Amino acid sequence: MLDIDQYAYSNQLRQVHPVEKALFTFMTMLVCLVANSIITSLAVITLMVGVVIFKAEIPLQFLIKLLLLPISFLFLATVTVVITITNSGGDFLFYFNLFGWKIGVGAGSLIKALNLFLKSLGTVSCLYFLALTTPMVELLSILKRLKIPKIFIELMILIYRFIFVLLETANLIRVSQVSRLGYSSFKNSFYSLSKLVSNLFVRSYYRAKGLLTTLLARGYEGEIKVLEPDYEYSKKNFVLIFVAEILLIILTIYVGGGDFVIINT
Known part of the structure; x- marks a missing residue:
């Protein structure tokens, strides 16, 4: 936690307007959540990891260490999706019988679990980008604007x-x-x-x-006032953000093989 806060103040994207970073984070997260595509989720993970490593210059070893924690939780959560228990026929990759019940892994459940795992990891990588590049004080300033x-x-x-x-x-x-x-x-x-x-x-x-x-x-009266640095919006960054989101949408439609859905069934 202390290291995350330290990198938030010392990374190479520190001088970028926090609104731009928040916009990039939540737009990418929205695309990742709405797109029903494994390839889109992989693209989001690659994009966020690449920006954190090559633009913010956060060490790869530290980022991997952070990602291992949610990966372990996500793995345990998706195991329940992979395993199918039924007393009727099913499309199993492999299974075994136990007192008349079939317990195994189906092709459909395996794909669904992989999609869920990568989609969740993609959203986590978006949040890590924001946490590692934007101090808490600046995130609170965004909330004040809202x-x-x-x-x-x-x-x-x-x-x-x-x-x-x-x-x-x-x-x-x-x-x-x-x-x-x-x-x-x-x-x-x-x-x-x-x-x-x-x-x-x-x-x-x-x-x-x-x-x-x-x-x-020190005169606290129910509101903590902190100094907020002055930032200037960058038109170049806004263009890059929207281009990146459009490319992700195009990837989902034409390459990812998935449709935009709100809830997977």
Whole structure:
């Protein structure tokens, strides 16, 4: 999480207007979600990974590390789509009988699962592009432009800040435990982990309370005001964004072999 925030402030697309990056993200995500095409999903993943690596200059190893987490969850989720259980005939690639029921993998379910997996991974790659290239403060400025109620924006700021407080507190406790050989054995590791979890929220609560006191001492009246850099819109970037989306749509219609649908059946 800390690395994501660091790259958001130091990447090579930092000076690009946040509205342009958000527009590119959500338009590409919309095409990926609506297009019923495996090839379109692969194109979206390739596009986003390419922009993050070659334009934003985020290390490939770090991006792969980030993608492994959603890939593991998506793999477990799509396994339930792949496996078919029926007591009648079906188009199976392979199956076995268990008490009169056929349990196996069908050709149709395999394609559907692959489509779902790649579509989900494509949307995740879009969100990673936005998270790795745009600081949280600038994302909140976009929400202000959209007239989102202030209470929601304030909650997002505080929750985002408290995530780092929680991570920092957990790291301090763990470093203290490691220095006392708290993880020297399997038994000690379980004991130290239980102590870490039990003390983490108590210490985080007091740190959060101290943060609130600091805000009140600085005149906090229910709205956190931060300085926002001045950006200029780039006509070139808007043209590139729309060209990229049009190419993805053309790919879906003429090459991808899928139709635009809202819900797959």
